[in-house]
Amino acid sequence: MSEVNLPVASFSPLYEQIKVMILASLQAAEWLPGAVIPSEMELAARYAVSQGTVRKAIDELAAQNLLVRRQGKGTFVATHQEDDWQYRFLRLAPDSGEKFLLTSQFLSCLKAKASSHIANLLKLKAGDTVIQIDRVQSFAGKPIVFEEIWLPATRFKDLDLDALNAWHGPVYALYESQFATHMVRAEEKIKAISADGVLAGHLQIAAGSPLLSVERVAFTYGNKPVEIRHARYDTSEQHYENKLN
Amino acid sequence: MSEVNLPVASFSPLYEQIKVMILASLQAAEWLPGAVIPSEMELAARYAVSQGTVRKAIDELAAQNLLVRRQGKGTFVATHQEDDWQYRFLRLAPDSGEKFLLTSQFLSCLKAKASSHIANLLKLKAGDTVIQIDRVQSFAGKPIVFEEIWLPATRFKDLDLDALNAWHGPVYALYESQFATHMVRAEEKIKAISADGVLAGHLQIAAGSPLLSVERVAFTYGNKPVEIRHARYDTSEQHYENKLN
């Protein structure tokens, strides 16, 4: 009666614990985006479990897009610097169905005090410094997207307009290569709004035109929010696509 | 040299073939939504494979929300008639964060010839008969959603306004219980639009107000499209939520 007093704490299978350890290695940047992680056999030896248990852990991390398995080659840390990942988080598509290549123009990149709203979303203290970026993206010469981006200044130190203009490729790839920050997932809140004068100017449309307002919070490893983005899409000739499963 | 002439056809693992067979049973309504399917051991015997192989097949079907595993009880066919599935495909949420209970009012339910656009999406012939339903959904007395729904008349024979009004619960649960049609997944295309006079009337807002236009195609087993829905959301006090993984 006395020796057993089992914790009510819920049962945690071995492979969950292995997932946590692999996650820790990812978070600690022991394995960098794009790099191979040790083989299943090596990991099984390291953690002193069977290959099958490691497999199950890796399977689930791969299902969450944190790892990518490649038969015959190995298992790799997911990265936004891959061709097929360029548009991972972009749900906008032309109505016509053709491919679309957006060109990006950065308007400004400034340091500022975080508003309470932004501080809240980024889990900073009110008044902490953030970097604020404005940009416009165009398709076939027509501006389609106006975006405001907020980043914590500590993590993205030294990011400025020159660095942004020098970079060619997705912003998330830049975050990875310059600031060791890999985006894992994001949440968006979407509304319909009317274009005010400023937006109308940026997007070359009439004031009052309907626009899609997309507020995004993007997270790195460990559910840490590290980017806020408020985008407005001109959806007159493109739409936001979503799959419900 | 002569006896071997391997098909270039790609290799298909056993568990994939089992998935296909289970899928066939679902599609043939051998196991109905909400019902238990045979145990892993029974299926292993039926298909003459090991339990592990059946497990893998079921795992993947469960990941696609076609089956639901319940430890100690069995594996069940997914159904929209479950409490936690009521809002499976509804991404609209109040800005305030509170729960929300929508009340539904059906305006009309008529038979008509399919437009080429609708026929196309439903994979019908132009001119085939469809059922067209209009409805408004309200939150706290305020109309929030106006929806037009198109269904193939053959599959949804006898659906009329009385049947809709008599039903209390999600429309997808009605499809299941009355028409043996379970919705598996859906695709949505979202745009921002301006309310015209008709929409303004339905939603009790000013003409010209921005609205979210959501065009949905919903599919049953076998990727068969069986419902088209064109909804307009008033997003002044609620938003469309999306998770990007």
Add this chain to the structure above:
DNA sequence: GAGTGGTCTAGACCACTAC
């Protein structure tokens, strides 16, 4: 206690990639 899904193991063999 019997039955279900869930975990873990060990080992054999297959498919794919690289050298």
Add this chain to the structure above:
DNA sequence: TAGTGGTCTAGACCACTCC
């Protein structure tokens, strides 16, 4: 040919549900 991930098996044992 060696090394990686992918498949399949068989069996032991655990966790949960229901009777």
